[in-house]
Amino acid sequence: MPETESQRVLVTGGSQGIGVGIARSFAATGARVVVTGRSPERLAAARERLAREGVAVDVLVADVAHRAGCHRMVAEAADLLGGLDVLCANAGVYPERRIEDLTEESVDEVLGTNLKGTIFAVQAAVPLLAASGRGRVVVTTSITGPSTGYPGLAVYAASKAAQLGFVRTAALELAPHGITVNAVSPGAVRTEGLAGLGADAIEAMIRVIPAGRLGEPDDIGAAAVYLASAGAAFVTGQELVVDGGQVLPEHPDAVSA
Numbered sequence: 001m002p003e004t005e006s007q008r009v010l011v012t013g014g015s016q017g018i019g020v021g022i023a024r025s026f027a028a029t030g031a032r033v034v035v036t037g038r039s040p041e042r043l044a045a046a047r048e049r050l051a052r053e054g055v056a057v058d059v060l061v062a063d064v065a066h067r068a069g070c071h072r073m074v075a076e077a078a079d080l081l082g083g084l085d086v087l088c089a090n091a092g093v094y095p096e097r098r099i100e101d102l103t104e105e106s107v108d109e110v111l112g113t114n115l116k117g118t119i120f121a122v123q124a125a126v127p128l129l130a131a132s133g134r135g136r137v138v139v140t141t142s143i144t145g146p147s148t149g150y151p152g153l154a155v156y157a158a159s160k161a162a163q164l165g166f167v168r169t170a171a172l173e174l175a176p177h178g179i180t181v182n183a184v185s186p187g188a189v190r191t192e193g194l195a196g197l198g199a200d201a202i203e204a205m206i207r208v209i210p211a212g213r214l215g216e217p218d219d220i221g222a223a224a225v226y227l228a229s230a231g232a233a234f235v236t237g238q239e240l241v242v243d244g245g246q247v248l249p250e251h252p253d254a255v256s257a
Helices: 017-028 042-051 067-081 103-131 154-177 199-207 217-227
Strands: 008-011 032-037 060-061 086-089 134-141 180-186 239-242
Touching: 008 017, 008 067, 017 032, 017 042, 032 042, 032 067, 042 060, 060 067, 067 239, 086 103, 086 154, 103 134, 134 154, 134 217, 154 180, 180 217, 199 217, 199 239, 217 239
Parallel strands: 008 032, 008 086, 032 060, 086 134, 134 180, 180 239
Antiparallel strands: none
């Protein structure tokens, strides 16, 4: 695993699923980690779960859907950590709604957390990341939007494609500050939300993944750790797809051919 010892890391949306995997992956290497989320109860449960595994993290209650909340979150995390080296903009929501059922409120809910939360968290973190001399931004996007579509997730897909556009331009703007900006795009990952779909739906997903399994949160965490490492210092504005080959087949039968 790439060396990240002594890195000071903020993971947004770190109370469950992929966020926990990212936090675990960094903390297990010796990095100091703060995770944020909207639910105090979920944050406490995540911290206790990681503590049972021998991994220590700090937690902060924060809502990234608003600029002021992002700036407050970053300032409080920097106070806890004594600065900031890595921002993992992972917070995201994915309510399923068909296009005909969308309202302004439902669109704002998704774009507020997924897109505005990324943009304003990065904005707030720039001075700290520049001061660190080794600033890294890792954004959790998705294959849904940049590479694929899925019925009921039109706004989620739009937000993820928009995140990727932001990553590419932010990489240009922040390069003079010595900050790299990259994205990890997960495929189907075994999380609490995915478990709610049921065994039949999960089995159908696995059948079209060449690797023959779902991703795990730690698979995404490992990719984030790499992009934040010294070994990725010359990598910026890029998307690292972590999907077990999910986007590769032209047809589902190609997996078993």
